Amino acid sequence: MHVVTAYKHLGGIVNIREDPFQECVHRASSAMSAYAPIAVKVFGSNRINISQRLSFMSSLVLSRLLFNVHVLVMFHTGLRKLNGPYMRTLRRILGVPRFEKSELSDYQVRESLGQPSIDCLVLRQRLM
Numbered sequence: 001m002h003v004v005t006a007y008k009h010l011g012g013i014v015n016i017r018e019d020p021f022q023e024c025v026h027r028a029s030s031a032m033s034a035y036a037p038i039a040v041k042v043f044g045s046n047r048i049n050i051s052q053r054l055s056f057m058s059s060l061v062l063s064r065l066l067f068n069v070h071v072l073v074m075f076h077t078g079l080r081k082l083n084g085p086y087m088r089t090l091r092r093i094l095g096v097p098r099f100e101k102s103e104l105s106d107y108q109v110r111e112s113l114g115q116p117s118i119d120c121l122v123l124r125q126r127l128m
Helices: 021-043 050-065 076-094 106-113 118-127
Strands: 006-009 012-015
Touching (some): 021 050, 021 076, 076 118
Antiparallel strands (some): 006 012
16 A cells, blocks of 8 residues: 555545645646647737637636635635736736736736736635
């Protein structure tokens, strides 16, 4: 018998410490793998209007990022890990990536696109 401290079961990571951070890392990685191949052509395209890009974000990125997130007990570090892909996608949609030293804060980006914060999205998932 081989004893492990964490294993992947039905797409989620179960660990002995009941710490959701590994699960958050896995979700962020999965969301980025959906985002990265189409980041410039879809999310950065001016030919596609913003509402359609937000719909693509919801179906491609947020579906992976927030799937069954209501069963996790979230800590600040886990929320920060989930916020990375979310804000990267929103910044690409708005056209102000962080690596260009944009003066816009995350709040200003979310406000201009009319999007809630990641912790608000997690709370919505819990209420559903």
